[in-house]
Amino acid sequence: MNDPKLYILCVEDEMDVLDAILRDLSPFESTFQLEGFSSAQEAGAWIDGLDPDADRIALIYCDHVMPGQRGVDFMSELQRRESVVLKGTCKVLFTGQAGHQETITAINEAGICHYQAKPWEPDELVELTRKLLTDFVIAEAIPPLPYMSQLDQKRIAEHLHENNPFQDA
Amino acid sequence: MTKKHLIAILLGTVGFLLPLVLPLETLSLAGKINLGIFLMAAIFWILEPIPIYATSVLVMLMQIFLLSAESPIAGALGDFQAPAYTLYLNTLANSIIILFLGGFVLAAGAVKYQLDRNLSRIILKPFGTKPGSILMGLMLVTALLSGFMSNTATTAMMMAVILPIAAAAPEGDRFRIALALSIPFAANIGGILTPIGTPPNAIAINALVSRGIDMPFSSWMGYTAPLVISGLAALWFILIRMYPSSQARLPLQLEGKFQTSPKAIALYVIFALTVLLWVTEKLHEIPSGLVAFIPVALFPVFGIIERKEIRSLPWEVLWLMAGGMALGVAMNQTGLAVWLVELVPWAAMSPMMILAAFGVVAILLATFIANTVAATLLIPIMMTLVGSGIGDGFAIQTAALMVAVGASLGMSLPISTPPNAIAISTGLLNSSHMLRVGVVIGLVGYVLLLASAFLIWNLIF
Known part of the structure; x- marks a missing residue:
């Protein structure tokens, strides 16, 4: 039973913004796999190539306003896919400008777990990422120790205490 | 399944078959089968191609099918008086397992109501x-x-207490390492204190009980308390010397309130009663395994724990222990334990040397493999050694304590114990810190173990 590889995906059409996200999230790279994409199509195709036995996408940061498929539509499409790789994935929409209808779609159909306004503070993004990754690991009952150093450690310790996922032996 | 696992399974299979093809004339067929099961189990427990509790139940299955009176091959086993298969299965509910179940239930209630x-x-x-x-x-x-x-x-809970202190410490403060090491190491040492503290204790007590030797709860605590207290003192001293704090005061946030719902009160009462009856066993002579059934029965009666908590009890730990005990049962029945003991020219060594050597082996083995497994592999041999008269000069209780306590003292690697694994995963320390302090504690622990054996246990028993 090997520990799954946990991915953080970032989808953003503007290269300098994508670089900024990847740079801000680089502290997580020691423990998580960080991948950047410049379009929804590119990300969608790449996800198809993941190994359902070994890979899990923990978190997707996706821009909303992009040429081609928009963020909300891409997230809705992922929501409909029945891949193990995408089970429980936390989807964050980056947007300064989502309308009323798009917000409804985001919640009802795309399963967006968080809206992140642009621009963001790097520290804020790191803390958000840490919280969402911790949520994911706990909710999906993934053995947390290999990832603990980059998660909210107090919450993980309390989770271990309350749920006894592993024991004296 | 990885290649490593495949190789381990292959090795285990070879281990099982080897005694059957080797010319081991002094060993009966039942003994050979038992030796095969022993080797396979040891290989699986050490290399872990399957979880250790799975190996334990596999051992039980193989013994039921190959070494019981109901076995399809029972007729071919010659002189071997095969026991009923229930003898192996009964370990799943023997008094020590129930004692642990009681401990699990108490812990589940304690966690639920904080x-x-x-x-x-x-x-x-x-x-x-x-x-x-x-x-x-x-x-x-x-x-x-x-x-x-x-x-x-316990480690998980206490890590949640120290993490905020460590986070508040200034960058590079070495006291963080002291904090992060103190919890898992104190937990490893604390497990020695009572029969239910950690599974190796159960393996030892069961081996004694099955030979008609009683080990009351409070007596175990009395025998181990000097070592636990001096071990903790040594650990404290080492940690504050090696990783002193740069601050005069630390922020320790302790908020919370005892719950006062009727169920919580019922929990407190039953918890206190159970522990009280355990530690006073000598006075009233109600066996601890019997007392353990009080919370097991009353917690569900009062709704203190419900289906959800019952389902999440660590049942696999009971399987792990029961399988280990069943292996010990078979080793006595088939004569394998005696045969293994006779392989070594013990007479060349003094009894004290033998005792001391088993302590070293227990600590070393437990550093690399699960503590319960270390105890499971060593205790049947140790007990037989004492029973055969070679070990005259030390009591069978001393022998059992030596191995069980030793199995809790191997803690120098992240893989040594689950508490160590939690501590290292926080990133507050690295494995070289753990190795350094762990080796020192192992050595100090060993000295304390010898002192306990020769100055306390041997004089009592």
Whole structure:
């Protein structure tokens, strides 16, 4: 039973913004796999190539306003896919400008777990990422120790205490 | 399944078949089968191609099918008086397993109503805010709780207490390492304190009980307390010397309140009653396994724990222990234990040397493999050795304690115990810190173990 590889995906059409996200999230790279994409199509195709036995996408940061498929539509499409790789994935929409209808779609159909306004503070993004990754690991009952150093450690310790996922032996 | 696992399974299979093809004339067919099961189990337990509890139940299955009176090959086993298969299965519900079940239920109730957290808060309060005394308080609470709850669950809870302190410490403060090491190590040591503290204790007590030797709960505590207390003191001293704090005061946040719902009150009463009856076993002579059934029955009766908590009890630990005990049963039945003991020219060694050597082996083995497995592999051999007269000069209880306590003292690697694994995963320390302090504690522990054996246990038994 090997520990799954946990991915953080970032989808953003503007290269300098994508670089900024990847740079801000680089502290997580020691423990998580960080991948950047410049379009929804590119990300969608790449996800198809993941190994359902070994890979899990923990978190997707996706821009909303992009040429081609928009963020909300891409997230809705992922929501409909029945891949193990995408089970429980936390989807964050980056947007300064989502309308009323798009917000409804985001919640009802795309399963967006968080809206992140642009621009963001790097520290804020790191803390958000840490919280969402911790949520994911706990909710999906993934053995947390290999990832603990980059998660909210107090919450993980309390989770271990309350749920006894592993024991004296 | 990885290649490594495949190789381990292949090796285990070879281990099982090897005694059957080797010319081992002095060993009966039943003994050979048993040796095969023993080798396979040892290989699986060490290399872990399957979880260790799975190996345990596999051992039981193989013994039922190959070494019982109901076995399809029972007729071919010659002179071997095969026992009923229930002899192996009964280990799943023997008094020691029930004792542990009682401990699990108490712990589940304590976690649910936050009794453990609130107790730790109360105990920590008088230790103030100075780094040295906080560290002492943390270690005492951890050791005490881990004597009654699992070492792993205690470590997880106490890590949640120290993480905010460590996070508030200035960059590069070495006291963080002291904090992060104090919890798992105190939990490992604290597990020695009571029969239910950690599974190796159960393996030892079961081996004694099955030979008609009683080991009351309170007596075990009395025999091990000097070692536990001096071990903790040594650990505290080492940690504050090696990783002193740069601060005069530490922020220790202890908030919370004892719950006062009727169920919580019922939990407190039953918890206190059970522990009280355990530690006073000598006075009333109600066996601890029997007392353990009080919470097992009353918690569900009062709705203190419900289906959800019952389902999440660590049943696999009971399987692990029961399989280990069943292996010990078979080794006695088939004569394998005696045969293994006779392989070594023990007469060349003094009994004291043998005893001391088993302590070393227990500590070393437990450093690399699961403590329960180390105890499971060593105790049947150790017990037989004493029973055969070679070990005249030390009591069978001393032998059992030596191996069980030794199995809790191997803690120098992240893989040594689950509490170690939790501590290292926080990133507060690295494995070289753990190795350094762990080796020192292993050595100190060994000296204390020898002192306990020769100066206390051998004089009592």
